[in-house]
Amino acid sequence: MRILSYFLFVFAFVACAETPREEPLSLWYDRPAENWNEALPIGNGHAGAMVFGGVDSEQLQLNENTLYSGEPSVIFKDIKVTPEMFDKVVGLMKKEKYKEATDLVCENWLGRLHQYYQPFADLHIKNNKSGEVSEYKRDLNISDAIAGTRYVQNGIEYEREVFASNPENVIVVRLKSNKPDGIDISLNFTSEHPTAVQKSKNDRLAVQGKAPGYVERRTFEQMESWGDQHKHPELYDEKGNRKFDKRVLYGEEIDNKGMLFEAQIKPVLPSGGTCEITDSGIHVSGTDEVYFVMSLATSYNGYDKSPSLEGIDPALKAAGILDKAVAYDYKELKKRHLDDYRNLFDRVKLKLVSDQEQLALPTDERIIRFDEKADPALSALLFQYGRYLMISGSRPGGQPLNLQGIWNKEVVPPWNCGYTMNINLEMNYWMAETANLSECQEPLFTLIKELSETGAETARDMYGRRGWVAHHNTSLWRESLPNDNVPSASFWPMVQGWLCSHLWEHYLYSGDKEFLKNTAYPLTKGAAEFFADWLIDDGKGRLVTPVGVSPENWFITPGGERTALSMGPTMDMAIIRETFERTIQMSEMFNLDTDFRKELEDKLAKLLPYQIGSRGQLQEWMYDFKEQDPQHRHLSHLYGFYPGDQITPDKTPELFKAVEQTLNLRGDAATGWSMGWKINCWARLLDGNHAYEIIRNLFNPVQFGPKKRNGGGLYSNLLDACPPFQIDGNFGYAAGVAEMLMQSHAGFIQLLPALPDVWSEGNVSGLKARGNFEIAMQWKQGSLSEATILSVKGNECRLRTAVPVTIKQGSKEIASSSPVTSNGKEYYEAVFATTAGTSYRVNPVTP
Template structure:
């Protein structure tokens, strides 16, 4: 397997950020590799279940609850203070509108597999081939094959080869761990389970283990004290279980023995040369925003049934099915760069060596760009998949979206609760899905948006007296929708009711890309199953219409006849203002009409109008009202220093280098046509913000620079993105940890997933339209570090697969294929061609050695 599909290390993981991830969208594991202590080698598999969260739907109903009069009073007073220029007073007033906090994603359990030389082995107790504590031998290897989603760990134990492999099957949902050794006498093996959650019962015997677990009723984020609470009221939290079984060719050891002494109900065997372990998790989760059903006992029974089924199927059959299921998604798109063939080596050292190059990481090792692209797609596949049709989970729920850490978390409470942060991070997780063949992975996000329409409708009524639905800055498994903060935090992040308007753009993009059915599974998936009109009517229309309803009721009439929002925040950013009484410089967080508010509202109104026309609903009252309101929204405009205004009144920036660039949403992920003036303002804003940023912010900036066709700035940002986090730096500087997880810091997966979208956007763009035709632009922002390569099956709007081949920084050939008849414009540099695409008849475009001269005239028609 080429190194751009492999993560490889020559030592066990000493910490979580060195462990390697496995996942199937429901069950996740961080694999540490065998670590030697004395004569034993211990393998740790830290486990997560995507449905394991604290709390319940009741969490949103906890105090404080606001009456309509009270909420109106707070909003009216904050609006009055903003009008009077008392921004500090407005912020203080808005704090009193805050609820509590979203719930937290939980660590679930740990599986420990311990191996040691059997007592019958004459060499027992001796270390062969240079073994030392923490590393079984000098021949140690652990790695993750991204293309196969297979973790492998090999080493010598007392001079004999040991191989431990692990994968997580999608159907059935099980972790499968296998151990093989050539030791003639076999090994002593032991397995045990543990959990950081409250353990209600341990069970074991006859080759099986299980834990019954109780989850917290509440888990506050660290910035609100980090208190974790359990309740005796079972309606306030979930329960769950983890179950494992094994088969081996050794002899069982009765009772706790050897490595499992002190742990009830562990399993042990001696003389083992072959062993297979099957493990799964189960919770009482019954669906997003739904009250849990069942008990830990029923969860344990369900988990045992799954592992028994898996054991009956056997490792080989499960591995074959796993390979087919994973490769169908992983192989849906590819990016390769022409680089010298690399020998295998430690990925962590590879990253360090690349960063030591004076020209930057990708100048030294351009293959890293492909590796991170493949890894990001692997992470999304692993952390966001719908349950297979016909499975128990498939009848109850359609999957859980990737959270701040995907599906992997070992901390309680996790950083920022590992929740759904909806002012950028949740959305960024899915930016790369549509253009890189992973539209199926967006299904769980659509399920959350559907659930939010219910919880968000309650919040819209309670807080704003509005129709439609509203979601604020944080959410969770229960589709929490209220403003967070406990009355103590700045509105710059605690007050932002616009999340729903941003989230529905994913429904719109799904239609724009002509994507395949997001609910399809491995057995029924077919590219032609997606019915866009059905999706538009049943899924996109109600969500977008509800978001537009809320926006219409949120808008405020201003004296000049325009519409806007007040109070209005621009996610997590602040501005400088003069105190109205003292004239001293104060920090403000809420003003009127943040540019992002107006852009989102305008976006949703245009989407609704287009859908109404498509579905024959032009006379719908909400669509009509949105159509009338649209011209009254102020257009984005340059302000101070030529930068795009972040608020309508263009206050002075408090932190010019702030990591958020929310006011630039119109350029990405929005598709506002950029006039020369607007483009210059976006460029000036990015220049003013600077390049240094957190991991996810670097990804967003790369996307924005790509939209501006600034390949040189893309290179500058990639140099920062590929930094190694082992080199100490101050502040919030992004980079990559040893296992290539992206750093905020700490770890947030949006940086990894945002990079996938960023690289795809450098290669293909399709957001622009000319006279109603989509323009597909090829290599609009190719960084100089990647002068030669190829891309396969990148997806462009309106449902076109694009293959590219380039040399010396110049396009050589492009192939476009569509599943339905479509006419598009194809741009490369100044040349534009019109292509008529028919199913089964790909169009092949060839180019000369000069970027500005296609081999035929720019007005060529193809097809």
């Protein structure tokens, strides 16, 4: 019955869409990449590459998602919040001496930056042919996850394909010409790491090296001005004198700490030809086809093990991966890659209509022209690109997506290229469930579990409290202490609550009670335990956090001082309220921990409530402080609105209006990733046209084109520019588009809640709603024309639409909608029982 209903569901959508077989979705260009921000990303969830598409010389900049600097022994842990210091800080807070309290926290409660995600190596393929080139084109086919380059040189047609295979965990490069001896190329590795060495190994070429044992991006002057020399014994002696004039340490400089890495690449010549492999590289000639299979490996053996002393042998691992992969020929490798990738990517289709002139332009030109004329199909392409990046960068058994996904070229990358957890890591995964990529969250769930283990040590040893805690940043090594010396960001012991919300959301979408009981509940309970111990009475009978920030904002005290820390910031209270409520719900569902449940119920009732400020805005802090930056990029105090579900037009209409006022006061200008946040917020406000205005701002050509503007936007390869590159903006945008088309957070599924006027015609299929429903729908002239709902779990469905509808199962009408009023507008709702594996047709009622 389930299979039959699914095919009926697919047939129904195809029939209503009436569209021909779709062309592959592609980014394409008429010239090679001139820099990293123009190269095209590929990945298999473990290894990745940026493909430049050169003619004279092709370059693949390589990454592997466990290659980080440092190791567990370089984590700084010498921080303790003594009862005396805690009372002193809280006393200053209650006396509104915020600057003095902040200075004490910075001096006594902060550590140092976490370690850094590292580049691996670069693969270079030199074309030994010369001559005039024509008919050049490079592309990234995101329907198949294959990067291609095609051109004609000296009358000979050349084609290059590159893909990263998840089933085999390899990167594959094929070169082909239409002349029997058309190919003459040389291949070699280079690396940013001075430790890297290239060697021939019988039938393959290898590059091996060792990552830095320690990296620090803060300057010596910054560390010394903070008095932080003692936090960096790698760089300073006991007297605070510098031991080095550099902040990247390799080998003996750092007691031989650091992670080993190795890549191996093997050429295969299906049509014969000449191949020579030496320590200098690989030379292939006299053939019309060659393909290379490449594996990447590190000595990483777990977040709590030294990669230099307890690590896996990367040479053996790389060889094992490669030997297994080359058992397949190119055709088989490609088929296995396509079957695996399409199983995920093809779940969701989105069509928005642009004219043929727009569709015929290269991608970079379309970005440049976006501001002049709406290009809905490019908006849809960017949505699917977000899904492509998630599939390419986050797979079971790998690491979660960091600030740059898995693509980074810098030894000292911006913001450490780690996990910034006051928004950025979480934003990476906002779209995972709705965009039907639930499996891609497994690395995030693993990080949460591992961070809870180090976080339990921090809760106990630093704070003397139950449960677990983490702060603003972490890395592969799962640092959980507060780090760095920036008060507006570093001291933020709220991470665990936000991370656990992803576990709860996974349950809402999947209905997996075993996951909820065995994974989500223990981790969320641990977060709630810390919060329960962290709260204090504000002197008026309300419970608040004793010290917190509204990341990464600053306020002006009544005395005119600029500072960041205060009691009970709104985001703190929203996260704690959410964590308590969900822990209580799970405790009741499974009849667990009744005494602790009672403790949480008592404290939940006393939490500082939301407050509306003097300008009608949702108040950001416990008091209505003046913001140092009224248009700050962070919207932290809106957490309970998005991504949370505490503020909705039906439940909390006054707070809903205060959110809208907040967004109006903040303005539409933003960095790239912040635009993703604002798109989601305006979608939740049911204002599709305003959400689209943020999308227009996002399509800002950064560093290319004659009309490039300042601020955030997109690089020519459609990667998000903060600037510099941050991948969270791509994922935030994809989540926002899904939110504009369908919402399910408020207890019902709402179809087309925030459709902008410029997307007046289109169709979508495969979006997931909470309750484990799968949605397909079509709209014309801005109004729903048909929809199908597949019930995977058999839950009751509550549906809200802008037009009256009837619900049919097969030919039988089972429900019709009735009018409801929300936020001063009229909608229509239908409530109906469903059967697991059954699809239901939604038809607008013709007047």
